[in-house]
Amino acid sequence: xxxxxxxxxxxxxxxxxxxxxxxxxxxxxxxxxxxxxxxxxxxxxxxxxxxxxxxxxxxxxxxxxxxxxxxxxxxxxxxxxxxxxxxxxxxxxxxxxxxxxxxxxxxxxxxxxxxxxxxxxxxxxxxxxxxxxxxxxxxxxxxxxxxxxxxxxxxxxxxxxxxxxxxxxxxxxxxxxxxxxxxxxxxx
Numbered sequence: 378x379x380x381x382x383x384x385x386x387x388x389x390x391x392x393x394x395x396x397x398x399x400x401x402x403x404x405x406x407x408x409x410x411x412x413x414x415x416x417x418x419x420x421x422x423x424x425x426x427x428x429x430x431x432x433x434x435x436x437x438x439x440x441x442x443x444x445x446x447x448x449x450x451x452x453x454x455x456x457x458x459x460x461x462x463x464x465x466x467x468x469x470x471x472x473x474x475x476x477x478x479x480x481x482x483x484x485x486x487x488x489x490x491x492x493x494x495x496x497x498x499x500x501x502x503x504x505x506x507x508x509x510x511x512x513x514x515x516x517x518x519x520x521x522x523x524x525x526x527x528x529x530x531x532x533x534x535x536x537x538x539x540x541x542x543x544x545x546x547x548x549x550x551x552x553x554x555x556x557x558x559x560x561x562x563x564x565x
Contacts, residue, residue: 455552462510462551465501470546472498505549513548515541515559524548524555529562536564 472494479491513524520527520539531542541561548559 456554458508459551459554459556462505462508462549463556465505466549466557469498469501469505472501473547509552510556511550513550513555513559515544515548515561517541520561520563522558524550524558525561525563526558527563528560530565531562532565538564540564 475494476491479488518541520541542564543562544559546560549557
């Protein structure tokens with residue numbers, strides 16, 4: 378049946394010279410409403426899914442942020458004394474230079490004075506050891522740019538090229554990080 382262009386009253390069963398019943402009109406309107414509701418439900422489901430995805434992404438971002446922050450804080454705590462240690466290293470270097478001035482005569486005033494330097498130096502080395510600071514062992518080892526800084530090259534007979542000949546300034550490792558590479562002379 379064709380649809381009526383006019384709204385029939387509940388008493389009229391016929392209108393516009395076409396037969397239409399209120400039940401058919403109600404069914405069609407109900408169907409239209411039902412379709413609209415389905416569309417709206419589908420639209421809301423899509424929005425809900427989209428929002429759930431956004432929440433999951435935000436949650437993952439937050440978890441990643443926390444992990445990065447925790448790692449950064451752990452790294453900062455692990456190496457929190459690095460700046461202080463870097464400032465103490467030149468003092469240790471000066472103590473080593475002073476101690477090297479000692480000669481074979483252990484009875485003169487300089488030797489007695491340097492003996493006190495040796496005690497202070499040993500105490501400082503113990504403190505550095507307590508903070509997990511270790512000197513880089515370099516002599517007679519292959520050159521490694523991670524641990525060594527080659528500032529001189531010398532050709533020597535009988536020595537393999539790329540070997541450390543002499544450590545000119547000690548390098549140091551703090552925990553597992555090189556905080557100062559050793560300055561070395563390398564064979565050519």
